[in-house]
Amino acid sequence: xxxxxxxxxxxxxxxxxxxxxxxxxxxxxxxxxxxxxxxxxxxxxxxxxxxxxxxxxxxxxxxxxxxxxxxxxxxxxxxxxxxxxxxxxxxxxxxxxxxxxxxxxxxxxxxxxxxxxxxxxxxxxxxxxxxxxxxxxxxxxxxxxxxxxxxxxxxxxxxxxxxxxxxxxxxxxxxxxxxxxxxxxxxxxxxxxxxxxxx
Numbered sequence: 001x002x003x004x005x006x007x008x009x010x011x012x013x014x015x016x017x018x019x020x021x022x023x024x025x026x027x028x029x030x031x032x033x034x035x036x037x038x039x040x041x042x043x044x045x046x047x048x049x050x051x052x053x054x055x056x057x058x059x060x061x062x063x064x065x066x067x068x069x070x071x072x073x074x075x076x077x078x079x080x081x082x083x084x085x086x087x088x089x090x091x092x093x094x095x096x097x098x099x100x101x102x103x104x105x106x107x108x109x110x111x112x113x114x115x116x117x118x119x120x121x122x123x124x125x126x127x128x129x130x131x132x133x134x135x136x137x138x139x140x141x142x143x144x145x146x147x148x149x150x151x152x153x154x155x156x157x158x159x160x161x162x163x164x165x166x167x168x169x170x171x172x173x174x175x176x177x178x179x180x181x182x183x184x185x186x187x188x189x190x191x192x193x194x195x196x197x198x199x
Contacts, residue, residue: 008032008190009198010075012121017066017078020155022163026184027077034077039065043080043091051084052129056116058082060127063118070122075196078118081183083158085111090158099148099159100141103166106158108138110173113158113181119192126192130185132176134162139170 014034016027027034041061045054059080070076083090085106093099116129147166153159160166162174162181177185190197 006031008193010193010196011198012073012075012196013071014193015066015070015074015076017062017076020183022161022182023079023184026179026182026186027189030186030189037066037069037076041065051082051087051089051112052114052116052131054089055080055082055114056118056127056129059116059118063120063125067120067122070120075119075121075193077189077192079115079184081113081115081157081180083111083113085109092157093148093154093159095154096145096148096152099153100145102159103139103144103148104141106136106160107144108136110135111158113176115180115183115185115188117185117188117192119189119196121196124195126195128185128188128191130177130180130188132174132178132180134171134175134181135173137170137172139166143170 008030014032016034016036017038019038043058045057059078062078063076066076090102093102111134113132113134119126151164153161179185
């Protein structure tokens with residue numbers, strides 16, 4: 001595809017600071033060329049932060065970890081997505097048992113999925129966060145165990161992927177952005193990239 005056919009063009013080269021295949025897939029929708037660069041970050045946030053500030057803080061840590069690798073003509077994009085319910089944070093399960101335990105807590109109830117996105121060239125910093133409400137049907141425990149055993153969603157906050165089997169048969173309602181639940185709200189991406197977008 002030639003450059004002139006792109007609707008979004010950047011003054012700089014975009015770097016996605018994530019190895020998530022879902023974020024990679026979503027970012028490609030914008031038809032902005034990008035490379036991938038990621039580092040391991042301890043996703044522990046200060047305990048005094050609320051849900052949105054916690055997610056934003058972790059997404060910023062991901063940017064900080066890669067900042068020294070950014071070249072003069074590059075723009076770094078990082079994100080974090082988390083599941084919250086009853087003021088409790090549901091991270092990535094360490095195995096099948098923890099995954100089932102998480103999903104049983106979410107089962108038949110509404111929870112919040114929060115994503116925060118940062119973009120920086122090392123001088124300008126832009127941030128945007130989104131919240132989506134997700135309601136699960138009341139699912140049999142056998143279904144939840146089957147999903148955990150067969151899909152092994154251990155790289156996903158809350159222990160589930162909205163685009164997977166459990167999302168299709170188990171989610172009753174989504175209020176807000178589907179892309180947010182999947183891991184990268186594209187309207188937030190465009191919001192943080194505004195300083196570098198060419199018209």
